[in-house]
Amino acid sequence: MSDPMEEIRASYFVECEELLESLQDGLQQMDDGHDDSETINVVFRAVHSIKGGAGAFGLDDLVKFAHRFETAMDEVRAGRFVPDSAAIKLFFQCADILADLVRAARDDAVIPESITNPVLDTLDEMVGTSEEVEEEIEFAPMVLNLDLGGGGASGLPDLPGLPALSGLPDLPGLPDLPGLPDLPGLPELDSALPLPPASPAGQTDNSGNQLNHFRILFSPENSLYSSGNEPLYLLRALRDLGEIKVRCDTSTLPGLGDLNPENGYLSWIIELSTEENQTTVREVFEFVDGLCDLDIATADDTALIAENAVAPQPELTVTAEPDTSAARLPDLVPEIADILPDVTPEPEVAPALDKEPEPMDTSTAEYDAQSAAGAQSSAKATPTQPRATVRVDLERIDRLVNLVGELVINQAMLSQSVAETSLPQNSPVQTGLEEFLQLTRDIQESVMMIRAQPIKSLFQRMSRIVRESSAMLGKDVRLFTDGENTEVDKTVIERLADPLTHMIRNAVDHGLESTADRIATGKEPVGHVTLTANHRSGRIVIDVTDDGAGINREKVRQIAINKELIAADAQLSDTDIDNLLFLPGFSTADKVSNLSGRGVGMDVVKSAILGLGGRISISSVEGKGTTFSISLPLTLAVLDGMVVQVAGETLVVPLNAIIETLTLTEDDLRALGPQTHVVQIRGGFDPLLDLGAELGYRAPKDSYIGDIVLLIGQEDGKRAALVVDAIEDQRQVVIKGLEASYGRVAGIAAATILGDGQIALILDPVDLVSEATGRTRVPPKHLSIAG
Amino acid sequence: MSLEVLAVDDSRTMRDMLNLALTSAGFTTHLAEDGVHGLEVLDGLEPNVIITDINMPRMDGFGFIDAVRSQEKWRGIPILVLTTESASELKVKARAAGATGWIVKPFDPSKLVKAIKMVAG
Numbered sequence: 001m002s003d004p005m006e007e008i009r010a011s012y013f014v015e016c017e018e019l020l021e022s023l024q025d026g027l028q029q030m031d032d033g034h035d036d037s038e039t040i041n042v043v044f045r046a047v048h049s050i051k052g053g054a055g056a057f058g059l060d061d062l063v064k065f066a067h068r069f070e071t072a073m074d075e076v077r078a079g080r081f082v083p084d085s086a087a088i089k090l091f092f093q094c095a096d097i098l099a100d101l102v103r104a105a106r107d108d109a110v111i112p113e114s115i116t117n118p119v120l121d122t123l124d125e126m127v128g129t130s131e132e133v134e135e136e137i138e139f140a141p142m143v144l145n146l147d148l149g150g151g152g153a154s155g156l157p158d159l160p161g162l163p164a165l166s167g168l169p170d171l172p173g174l175p176d177l178p179g180l181p182d183l184p185g186l187p188e189l190d191s192a193l194p195l196p197p198a199s200p201a202g203q204t205d206n207s208g209n210q211l212n213h214f215r216i217l218f219s220p221e222n223s224l225y226s227s228g229n230e231p232l233y234l235l236r237a238l239r240d241l242g243e244i245k246v247r248c249d250t251s252t253l254p255g256l257g258d259l260n261p262e263n264g265y266l267s268w269i270i271e272l273s274t275e276e277n278q279t280t281v282r283e284v285f286e287f288v289d290g291l292c293d294l295d296i297a298t299a300d301d302t303a304l305i306a307e308n309a310v311a312p313q314p315e316l317t318v319t320a321e322p323d324t325s326a327a328r329l330p331d332l333v334p335e336i337a338d339i340l341p342d343v344t345p346e347p348e349v350a351p352a353l354d355k356e357p358e359p360m361d362t363s364t365a366e367y368d369a370q371s372a373a374g375a376q377s378s379a380k381a382t383p384t385q386p387r388a389t390v391r392v393d394l395e396r397i398d399r400l401v402n403l404v405g406e407l408v409i410n411q412a413m414l415s416q417s418v419a420e421t422s423l424p425q426n427s428p429v430q431t432g433l434e435e436f437l438q439l440t441r442d443i444q445e446s447v448m449m450i451r452a453q454p455i456k457s458l459f460q461r462m463s464r465i466v467r468e469s470s471a472m473l474g475k476d477v478r479l480f481t482d483g484e485n486t487e488v489d490k491t492v493i494e495r496l497a498d499p500l501t502h503m504i505r506n507a508v509d510h511g512l513e514s515t516a517d518r519i520a521t522g523k524e525p526v527g528h529v530t531l532t533a534n535h536r537s538g539r540i541v542i543d544v545t546d547d548g549a550g551i552n553r554e555k556v557r558q559i560a561i562n563k564e565l566i567a568a569d570a571q572l573s574d575t576d577i578d579n580l581l582f583l584p585g586f587s588t589a590d591k592v593s594n595l596s597g598r599g600v601g602m603d604v605v606k607s608a609i610l611g612l613g614g615r616i617s618i619s620s621v622e623g624k625g626t627t628f629s630i631s632l633p634l635t636l637a638v639l640d641g642m643v644v645q646v647a648g649e650t651l652v653v654p655l656n657a658i659i660e661t662l663t664l665t666e667d668d669l670r671a672l673g674p675q676t677h678v679v680q681i682r683g684g685f686d687p688l689l690d691l692g693a694e695l696g697y698r699a700p701k702d703s704y705i706g707d708i709v710l711l712i713g714q715e716d717g718k719r720a721a722l723v724v725d726a727i728e729d730q731r732q733v734v735i736k737g738l739e740a741s742y743g744r745v746a747g748i749a750a751a752t753i754l755g756d757g758q759i760a761l762i763l764d765p766v767d768l769v770s771e772a773t774g775r776t777r778v779p780p781k782h783l784s785i786a787g
Numbered sequence: 788m789s790l791e792v793l794a795v796d797d798s799r800t801m802r803d804m805l806n807l808a809l810t811s812a813g814f815t816t817h818l819a820e821d822g823v824h825g826l827e828v829l830d831g832l833e834p835n836v837i838i839t840d841i842n843m844p845r846m847d848g849f850g851f852i853d854a855v856r857s858q859e860k861w862r863g864i865p866i867l868v869l870t871t872e873s874a875s876e877l878k879v880k881a882r883a884a885g886a887t888g889w890i891v892k893p894f895d896p897s898k899l900v901k902a903i904k905m906v907a908g
Contacts, residue, residue, distance in 0.1 A: 049797065052892050056892070233905055
């Protein structure tokens with residue numbers, strides 16, 4: 001069995017990530033001008049909860065930081081500090097450090113105080129809190145020393161003296177509670193006196209430990225009962241400390257007619273011999289401090305109290321308030337009559353039958369009734385769990401995803417076999433197979449849903465990148481996000497972090513102008529970077545947009561020429577120039593800045609995106625800004641494909657890349673050279689690519705009239721017509737990556753296994769088109785906008 | 788007969804810990820995420836003790852205690868407040884709201900059990 005504390009610790013860090021997310025959200029809302037108490041409370045609670053758990057695991061650095069952050073947020077919450085935008089910026093910074101501390105704690109790393117302290121000091125100074133509050137924190141990591149084998153109530157290791165947790169009345173062992181419920185009546189109370197002469201301090205018990213003697217006068221006020229406290233349990237707690245003798249003073253107990261069941265009339269005198277000191281004894285009464293008259297006297301003072309104790313009953317009333325309660329009683333009697341049936345009487349107000357009652361006996365009966373009721377309710381009750389979520393190891397999910405992939409293949413094979421038997425369409429086998437197909441799809445979607453997460457966590461990380469990089473560059477930048485709840489495969493999210501970080505840095509560093517330049521061109525001084533995510537035709541599209549100066553194409557072109565990336569006389573379209581940014585080794589920064597000159601260029605970003613089966617494109621308007629657009633498949637596991645035949649080979653073309661399919665007529669084709677053609681479709685001209693020739697299956701054909709083409713579209717509007725020999729089918733295929741077992745092949749995304757067991761390559765049509773058109777340099781890529 | 792405890796805390800970690808400490812001590816444990824949820828869970832129960840956090844969404848600990856105490860059948864249930872502050876101000880406030888006692892977070896399980904025993908036998 002794994003260590004339960006380790007499990008909770010792991011789950012704590014998961015919870016921390018969620019809390020950090022709501023912290024970011026809350027601060028963002030505050031930054032957007034929301035200053036309602038709930039928004040501030042969300043922020044406060046997030047920090048508070050992180051601190052709470054950290055304390056339990058003894059994560060001192062985290063506790064310290066969270067505590068001071070929390071203290072500052074408490075000032076905000078209490079309205080003593082009204083944060084301006086600079087303060088909120090600092091809060092963001094604190095949230096970032098808090099996130100770092102959480103992760104450091106998780107990974108057993110340390111973040112030096114030289115990083116955390118200056119921020120905290122600034123925070124304290126700004127908010128007006130001081131460091132001294134820190135002393136309040138008690139560092140007491142939770143140490144569980146559990147008797148897991150034992151189970152049941154007996155698993156209480158350090159609570160001796162109670163054989164079972166049952167209510168007192170069930171206990172046969174009452175003798176060691178002399179003076180409590182089973183004392184028949186006052187005469188015997190008296191006979192219990194005088195108490196054994198108070199032994200002098202310093203007496204030892206059998207084990208040789210020093211014994212202390214206390215005499216405790218305990219007189220509860222009514223408020224003690226209404227707060228849910230119970231004198232009996234306090235007495236029991238005292239008993240756990242050592243040897244006790246208890247006497248109950250019932251002298252102020254009125255007759256039934258005058259009795260207010262809501263009030264308490266009893267007080268107790270307790271003799272305690274214990275190894276514990278006075279502080280420990282006093283701790284027993286911690287919760288009732290201020291709700292009772294309490295006097296704890298040590299052995300030295302005992303003589304005096306003992307004298308009181310032997311005195312006649314009336315003088316025993318220590319500090320009860322008989323007068324006031326008695327005065328109020330008559331007024332209350334009618335009300336009591338009304339409420340009596342519904343009231344669960346407090347034990348000590350148990351029916352006193354007349355002036356000479358045996359109050360203790362009747363109260364014992366009350367306990368029986370109460371505990372019986374308690375037993376009943378616990379029997380019918382079933383433990384309630386918090387709203388159900390299950391944490392599952394990612395590996396298990398991946399295994400499931402794989403199995404579902406196999407299921408899809410298997411289903412395809414079965415369909416093919418059945419098709420070959422030429423059963424009638426309406427045969428039960430065919431209809432059953434249809435349902436099977438539907439179910440397989442549903443299962444697959446459901447399984448994919450398990451892996452999907454909102455992209456929000458990634459976006460939040462980006463807001464930090466913006467804050468940090470803008471601070472470093474001295475620019476004033478705001479990040480806007482949209483579509484944070486778009487769900488994306490977990491792996492995709494993880495693998496997007498690096499490329500997206502670079503793109504954001506790039507946008508802040510290169511995309512946005514300096515504040516001075518912005519003002520000079522009449523723009524708002526604050527630069528905007530916008531991050532959006534949405535689903536578009538079966539893909540996830542993530543856009544990073546800045547409202548900067550746009551790409552300076554002349555400069556880009558000049559750099560490319562200088563770096564001999566292109567010929568000096570190359571004729572390039574705007575898009576071509578923009579795409580130069582993705583070439584390895586390209587950098588437009590005149591001086592290498594701290595941020596971008598890290599040896600990571602947009603080429604690395606591009607290959608990371610390609611590695612995810614995605615594409616990246618740029619659109620830029622000079623003076624207005626630039627948008628980098630990433631388009632990703634929803635899942636890395638399956639895709640809807642069109643199965644085609646080319647030169648005897650079976651290939652799969654992702655369906656979402658295909659705009660339309662058509663058969664070429666003579667009118668559609670224009671030759672631009674001996675082997676170069678364009679296709680005229682609805683007013684636009686698109687390059688024609690012979691797939692068989694592109695992949696090296698065969699030589700280019702002389703004529704393509706009557707051939708089938710697939711019109712392929714890309715995010716930036718670039719299109720191409722792919723010539724294939726035949727279209728076989730549309731179906732879902734399971735993606736089997738090539739890169740791990742073979743390597744990256746230009747124009748090929750992956751492979752799959754078809755229903756007949758045949759292996760087919762899955763095309764990356766856009767990559768193929770870029771490769772092919774890049775090579776052949778067909779000049780008019782897109783002469784006009786189609787349709 | 789084992790004691791029945793309802794623990795209300797919006798932090799999952801804290802709930803997990805309370806659950807572990809309480810069930811290990813042999814208590815029948817019920818958990819809730821905030822005051823509103825706590826009242827839902829409490830419906831039909833008569834736990835021996837309620838433990839509640841203060842800072843929670845929807846309904847905080849004070850509101851929850853108030854709602855519990857306003858029901859005749861729950862008036863006598865001991866309620867322990869979980870607090871990270873040992874400051875007396877908060878205790879006063881908790882008591883004014885009707886709490887029986889308090890547990891300072893991070894809690895030591897044996898102290899937690901002791902506190903429960905103190906208020907519920």
